[in-house]
Amino acid sequence: MKTPICHVLLLLFPLLSLSFYVAEPSPFNITVDSPPSTPFNITRGSSLSASPNQISYWLSPSGIFAFGFYSLCHETSRYKVGIWITDTGRTPVWSAKSNSYEPIYDGSSLRLNHKGVFMLQRLGFKEEPLFSNEMERASYALMHDNDNFIIYNPNSLVIWQSFDYPTNTILSGQTLKTGKKLVFNYEVVMQENGNLVMYNEYDLYRWQS
Numbered sequence: 001m002k003t004p005i006c007h008v009l010l011l012l013f014p015l016l017s018l019s020f021y022v023a024e025p026s027p028f029n030i031t032v033d034s035p036p037s038t039p040f041n042i043t044r045g046s047s048l049s050a051s052p053n054q055i056s057y058w059l060s061p062s063g064i065f066a067f068g069f070y071s072l073c074h075e076t077s078r079y080k081v082g083i084w085i086t087d088t089g090r091t092p093v094w095s096a097k098s099n100s101y102e103p104i105y106d107g108s109s110l111r112l113n114h115k116g117v118f119m120l121q122r123l124g125f126k127e128e129p130l131f132s133n134e135m136e137r138a139s140y141a142l143m144h145d146n147d148n149f150i151i152y153n154p155n156s157l158v159i160w161q162s163f164d165y166p167t168n169t170i171l172s173g174q175t176l177k178t179g180k181k182l183v184f185n186y187e188v189v190m191q192e193n194g195n196l197v198m199y200n201e202y203d204l205y206r207w208q209s
């Protein structure tokens with residue numbers, strides 16, 4: 001298994017403690033709080049949690065794509081909800097746009113509740129719907145092998161799909177519809193030494209050999 005570049009970076013930064021490195025989970029150790037009732041079929045009651053010791057995600061059938069919490073490289077206790085490629089050092093390909101700018105920390109969770117709404121619980125905050133409020137109630141969802149996360153109603157009709165909301169990349173098969181934007185994830189962080197540093201998750205991951 002390759003060492004994700006984050007680990008290397010963490011070791012290079014003397015300010016960061018080695019315990020971070022030790023606590024970083026193996027990228028292939030899946031944990032789900034309430035697993036889907038059949039493999040890959042995310043049904044009501046399924047849930048995930050953001051935790052430093054375990055990675056929590058739902059896989060596509062071939063295992064190429066995962067949907068769940070991924071940690072931001074430079075700050076392992078903060079997460080995004082999104083999709084990443086599992087076999088290339090966890091390259092994020094899509095991230096959920098949230099209504100709130102509050103960060104997602106350890107102990108936050110995501111579940112498809114019994115009413116059919118994906119709810120994000122940020123630690124210390126009220127639970128809120130992850131996707132748009134107007135969405136029809138979900139019966140189940142699937143992470144597909146083409147990187148599309150699709151939510152279905154009880155009649156198996158598509159009510160929401162990540163392909164309609166491109167963020168980090170456009171993959172083959174995906175189109176950029178008129179009026180839709182491609183959103184990149186930049187973060188600007190004020191360091192303790194007064195340095196203002198802009199991070200692009202993609203630049204970090206691109207170092208991966």
Ligand SMILES: *[C@@H]1O[C@H](CO)[C@@H](O)[C@H](O)[C@H]1NC(C)=O
Nearest residue numbers: 025026028029030031053054
């Ligand atoms: C997966 O995580 C669990 C819980 O942290 C741990 O006990 C187990 O050894 C891990 N397995 C692998 C293959 O990393």
Ligand SMILES: *[C@@H]1O[C@H](CO)[C@@H](O)[C@H](O)[C@H]1NC(C)=O
Nearest residue numbers: 038041042043139140154156
């Ligand atoms: C997933 O589960 C739902 C609810 O149990 C079911 O209606 C649906 O047919 C399942 N879909 C797949 C692809 O397994």
